[in-house]
Amino acid sequence: MKRTKQVPVCTIFVKDHKNRSLPITVPAVLEQVTVKHFKNLVENKLGIQANDQQLIFGGKTLLDNTVLSDYPELKENSNIFLVRRLHGGTKDELIESIIAEIPTIDQPCSICFHSPSLKLPCGDLYCRDCVRQNTCEAAKTRKTMVKCSVCHKEWSLSIIRQYGLVDKKGIYKLADKLSENLIIKDNEVWECPGCGCYGRREDKAKYRVHCSQCAAENKIADHCFRCARTWKQPSSSTECGNPECETSLLELLTTAPLKRIAYSGVICPSRRLCPNPKCGVLIEHARLCKQMTCMECSTKFCFICLSICQGDVWPCGSYAYRCKVAPIQLSGQVVRNQSWFRSFIRWLTG
Template sequence: MMFQQLSSKNEQVLNENPLTVEELKNNIAALLGIQYSDIDVVHLEDGIIFENDREIQGLSTPLQIMVGNPERTIPPHMVTTEPDMIMEDDEPRLKMSCGHAITPYNLFGHMKYTLMSKVKPAIYCLTSGCDAQWNMQEIARKADMTEDEIIFYDRKISFNLINQDSNSISECPSCGQFCQRQDDFLRIRCTVCSKKNGSAFDFCWDCKAPWIANHECSNKDLESIQRVLNDAPLKKIDMSKIEDVPSKRMCPECRFLIEHIKACKTMQCTHCNTIFCFVCLEVAVNRRLPCGNYDAKCTVAPVQNVFEPQ
């Protein structure tokens, strides 16, 4: 199996034959001597980051790999004591061109969410009353992005710009390919999955479940999310040294599914912007966690139950 980093002209050989994106990432991480969490399998031309459970079969080769930065550092001359525009804690932060401050991790996360989830072609300051737009050159430098990341997200901006006026595009829940909606029909066909499977693959526009005769949106998605929460491996939160924390949680406000990759316990939901503690699930008050700063210890909340009322 062949793979290639976005920033490299050289193709590399992987002797193993992984079945899923997750297995592929583990194999490449071992081969390159880097962390699994720093690797994404992508499709540059379509601006797609493939999910871990995506099957490798059907993906074009060489497989495109984006290697991220495990430590987004700030040069000493860029560090500021101005309050972070997202959350109040003691993490090092820097000033953007509009004068407002943000940590490099929050900057990268905000950029990624804007381009991948909102499918927008521009990134703006999150400070209330500030409508400053940041260009990718500034973001890449201050978020300490790798060459792979710069190549991918630059291309994603162009892709989003082309499609910014269309509200009739949705990602296939199976392969991540963007599919076009015709009129107001709920039944959407993914041509990529249909070609790979040798038969039509349709899904529901609203709930993203595979389409069946007399389809009605149900709780199958909730059951799937509960399995993800139940099966999420436990991890250690780096900065607070808290162990046995589920690596996947739902936002306590909007229930958006979030995975903890690295750094501290302070989390901001990319869907509703709620700030909360990934360990105890307490929601921030006036942008401060009730359980203490990013490095303070607190009680690990149990695995969430998606069927419990909010």
């Protein structure tokens, strides 16, 4: 009797919208596994069509025409995040473990000037504490990659692992965190209020999104991308029929109380949208001067005239200069539709 030769296999986990880690078995030689084939395996396991899947690992989207080995740190037991693509019309654990056995040189760190330091692939010198701080800061501040603070070159996961800056467990945590950050920063990613599933809106012209997970569970499946309420207009894909949807943000901007900005003494609305066209998040001035930094996109801008800082140059002058008040922003802004923003809108509007 002829024995069948067994092919070595390994397990890769896919994290779904319920934060479950679902095992997917693939050949151990990842050069043989295309991303498209992996999506088919996910479809067989979860019933989500391959075309409706967006797979994310280490802050990067896995492309259909690549193989799993093209992502060096994607190995056995790694976590891949699954985001659904939505069609319109109808752990916050951070990196804390740095390996002690890192070769050092007797030169000062480029950041804190302490010795000894490490020479990174980009050529800059870092001490262990600054490597730890830079890696953790990238994860904390919703970055999708770790970059050198000096030359701004990317520290890939393979480089970080190869030079021993973070241990194996830390690499997995970092990859998961960068993937979560990419999901959060994507303006088109939407969290379904019915099941908590993350999905990506495919048609930007339509605000009606259909959740297949809710449909499978016999729940209300059509919701509004802007206000996250149940869709009430069956014949429309752009107007949900909820009066609060169109007016909530507009009312927040037009009814914002005026306040006097410290140092300059200029009176302006207390609520603005971030002037970065790729962000547009709602911001309320709390205290101090007019110079602001958006916590979402890190854009520096003037809260009074809405001019954006270019490098270290503020077009409207110093923090005490009385610049011209920009009009209330009524249109042309991209508004983030994450769950925290929707909760903030509902809290303000009652």
